[in-house]
Amino acid sequence: MDRRTTYCPYCNNTNHYVNSCANFNQLNREQKESWIRSNNRCWHCGCGHPAVKCTLKAPCKMCNRKHLLVLHEVNERAEGKAPAMATVESCLMNTASEVSYVNRPSYDCKVLLKISKVIIRNGNRTLEAYAVLDDGSQRTILLHAAAKKLGLEGKPEDLALHTVRQLQVLHGAAVSFTISPAAEPTKRFKIHSAFTAEQLGLAEHTYPVSTLQKKYRHLTGLPLQSLNRVDPVLLIGSDCTHLITPIEPVQLGPPGGPATVRTHLGWTLQGPAQGIKHSRDVTQCLFTPTLSPTDLFSHVEKLWQMDVLPYRRKKSAVRSRQDQEAVCILQEQ
Incomplete structure (x- = not known):
């Protein structure tokens, strides 16, 4: 402007x-x-x-x-709503013009967040998806696409998101639904007043479980599920403490390794995972454009010349100087 x-x-x-x-x-x-x-x-x-x-x-x-x-x-929020708007304290990262990502993307990241596969229900509609269990968020968040697929229509609400650069006010709604762990669909937990808005997004996550179990002994034998670039649709915050806190002692590994956490939504991992490569190998094919075969031969010849060491034998250098002197004498005569 x-x-x-x-x-x-x-x-x-x-x-x-x-x-x-x-x-x-x-x-x-x-x-x-x-x-x-x-x-x-x-x-x-x-x-x-x-x-x-x-x-x-x-x-x-x-x-x-x-x-x-x-x-x-x-x-500003409408009159008659809650006296204070909830704020999300988790790390926010704006990487798109219209979407605020509530958690960091996991590419090349050596810290694992708690991810669980769940079943979200609203009446007769069900959705099998992934959820992030975020202890640092004060509010549970459901992505707009999932809420639309489940047919959820809640009470309009504004939510203030504090980022590093500014305060952003999102206009959305508060919705309620039930959730179950994918491994035990008979268990059901109620989630009240989760916030949903079109501008919210969650980053992809990857769990290289087989690699981690080979590296860390305390992970062997646990029913951990490998995740390959999954897109969570639900972030469960501290307003649902009973779903994100451990229900048995946390198993810690050696320094630099992740901890295993068992919640009501199943087994999950949390913490650093040093030595695990998340980046994918990239194959490249490079081309050199030429105008004619002559140019191609010239380029190849230059490449060969770069491999030749700048060294001349002493005898050859002396003989070359004598030849030049002989030629000069002949030309003078």
């Missing part, structure tokens, strides 16, 4: 600012939210960039947060 020129993103003209736009000020909160969502506008200034890239510095006169005064009501 250019601060040096007058511009209204709603009217798309340079006659006035959006704060003083008569047409935009006539809209109610729902209409403003609909315009922002349908046109992928910034929640802070109304321009066409994502909110995470907004450079607006002027604070709102009502709440002193960084958004336009005319957008104050769409950035």
Whole structure:
């Protein structure tokens, strides 16, 4: 957003600012939210960039947060809701323009998070998926695609996510459902008021269990499941402590190795896994373009010349100098 020129993103003209736009000020909160969502506008200034890239510095006169005064009501929670919005304390990483990842991607990562395969139920609808058991999150989060597939419709709610760079307000809903461990589908646990929103995402995870069991003895014989780039749809936070805490003593391995944790959702791993390579080998084929066969021969000849050591025998060097002197004498005569 250019601060040096007058511009209204709603009217798309340079006659006035959006704060003083008569047409935009006539809209109610729902209409403003609909315009922002349908046109992928910034929640802070109304321009066409994502909110995470907004450079607006002027604070709102009502709440002193960084958004336009005319957008104050769409950035604030509605009256009558909880006195304080829950915040997610886990590590957030914005790697896309429209998605906030609630946990770090696992590529080349040497720390394993607790992952469990579960069955999510809502009435007659079921979904077999993976869940992240996150002790550092204050709120349980269900991805929007999973909630839509299960037909979940909850109470509208706003959630404030604190990132390193800013405070981002997500507009979603609170939903409730039941969950079971995939290995024991008869066990059911109720999860109340999990937050879901379109802007949330969870990173892929990989568990090289067979490699880990060969390296660490305390992992052998345990019913651990190998995971290869799985996409979790559920993050269970500390608001569901009974599902993420151990139900028997944690088994620790040697320094640098992961711990085994058994929860109500099954066996899982947590902690460092040193010496395990997560990156995939990449095969490359390199080409050198040439204009003609002559150029190709020239390039090959240059490559061969680079392999020749810059060394000449002393006798050859002396003979060459004598030959040059003989040629010079003949030419003079």
